[in-house]
Amino acid sequence: MSGIIRNFSFAAAGLALGLSLTLFGQEHTQQYKTRVDYPVLLDVIDTIETYYVKKFTEEELIEAAIEGIFSKLDPYSSFLDKQAFSNIQESNDGEYYGFGVEIATDNDQITIVTPFPQSPAELAGIMPGDRIIKLNQQLVTADKLESLLSEIKQHSYDKQAIDLELVRANSETSYKVTISPSLISINSVEAQLLDNQIGYIRLSSFQENSTQDLVKQLALWQTKPLNGLILDLRNNPGGLLDQAIQIADIFLDRGRIVATEGRFFDANSDYYASPQTMVKSVPMLVLINKGSASASEVLAAALQENGRAKLIGQTSFGKGTVQSLIPTLTEGNAIKLTIAKYTTPNGKDIHSRGIEPDIKVALETITTDESMPIIDANSLRGDIAEDKLVNSAIAWIKTEK
Structure with a gap:
């Protein structure tokens, strides 16, 4: 493993699967x-x-001139001023100020990847897969993603509300919301022991302490042997790469986790699992959906292709490029730059394709007619017993046992 620090950086500005480098x-x-x-x-x-x-x-x-340079690159590369760079660093610590929504381009449309729990975006009813068609009464298109993100960021810095008009996923029904920025706190690991000794873990992002928190939770269950484990990665937009790799390593005792490939030497790496593992013999299911992206796709693919877990749900987002956060010579600024792509253990490039689940559950079978989750998919606030996808996973685990 190379000595540079690698991470899946995520912030309100959009998804960024990344390698954090210092190149002074x-x-x-x-x-x-x-x-x-x-x-x-x-x-x-x-x-x-x-x-x-x-x-x-x-x-x-x-x-x-800087904006013109980045307009020639992909939508995941951008110049970060001091505030934007600080926001990314804070988000990796689980807290930042903003609207609480991940945005990216998908099929030439500006698409919501996921709203964060209890964020202004989630409370306004914004859902993964919704498409933004207007910002502050102005029409937006995929080629204007950078300007849209810049305007959203500026309103966040100025503590000003934004008006959005969106179209629901899989429909042409539009709706309007006005949201104001606030302090967003993200608890990346939440857990619950279900009936029949089945453990349920909701991993909402990959932050500095995610692996540590996950290990603590699994250790608490060691005195109560599990009959199965459900890892919920729905609406998980990514986070720190080292955390995704370490969490994959918790469940794997061998095999490749992920590989990166780029033009310069340190962008090329293979990551493999170590022999140490936890809950090795416990049947495991991973829940994914359209809001599962970046680091969550790396983890899901590693568990699927190494035969450790089955995936259930919908096809994931499909974010397969690697960004680096490179500090500039001007103190406090940084460049977020696409420097490589990543591939799954079997060498698959999932960019713009996503990961196909082993057990595909149609979206309409687990949502209402407005594409709203039966429970809040971002946390355990709802009654998990009413989550049809979780119930499907429980039924599969019982069959396996």
């Missing part, structure tokens, strides 16, 4: 200076600043 040094500085001195770019900026009919400052033009 003389070579990096020299390359930076060479590019700053590039004469054509400087000439263009100077000419516009001097002669254009509307006044622009040099700072504004440099920002526009």
Whole structure:
């Protein structure tokens, strides 16, 4: 395993499966200076600043140049100012200020990946798979994702509400909401022991202490041998890669977990399970849906392709590229850059395809006519006994036993 720190970074700005790198040094500085001195770019900026009919400052033009560079890249690459970089770091600690919603492009549409528990987005009724068609009364399209995210972030920084018009997943029914930003706290691991000694663990994201919290929970159940284990990854948008790898390693005693592939040396790595494991002989099911993305897809694929667990639910989101958070020479800023792709243990590229469950359950069989979950899929606040997908998993475990 390479010595650099790797993570699945997630924030309100969108999904980011990533490798966190620090690339400071003389070579990096020299390359930076060479590019700053590039004469054509400087000439263009100077000419516009001097002669254009509307006044622009040099700072504004440099920002526009940066935006132009990232418009040539994929929607997961962006420049992060101090506030945006800080938000990502805070979200990995389980707390940040914002609207509490993950957004990405899917089939050329701006799509909700998932709202976070008790967030303004969830409380407003926003659901995974819903498509944003208007922001503050303005039409939005997939090619305007970056500007949409920037406007949402700016409203969050300014503590201002936003107006959204969305279309429900699998329908043409639209609805409007107004949401205000607030402090979002995410408890990544929640658990409950169900009847018949079946353990249920809801993993809502991959944060700094997720593996530690999961191990503590499994240790509490050691005195009560489990007949089965249900790991719920529905609406889990991702998080820290090292946590996803460590959690996979908890359940696997051999086999590849994930592989990354990119142009530079440290972007190429294979991760394998160690012999140590917990709940080895316990039948295991993993729940996934359209809101399962990035790190949750890595974990699900590792358990599925190594034969440790069956997947039940709907096809996952399909986020198979790797981003790096690279601090810039300007203190506090960073670049979120796609540097590689990842593949599953069997070498599959799931980007834009998702992971197919072993047991596919149609969305309409577990939701109401408005595509609303029968219980809150993001936490254990609802009556889990009424969750039809969980009941399907329990029935499968009983059959296996």
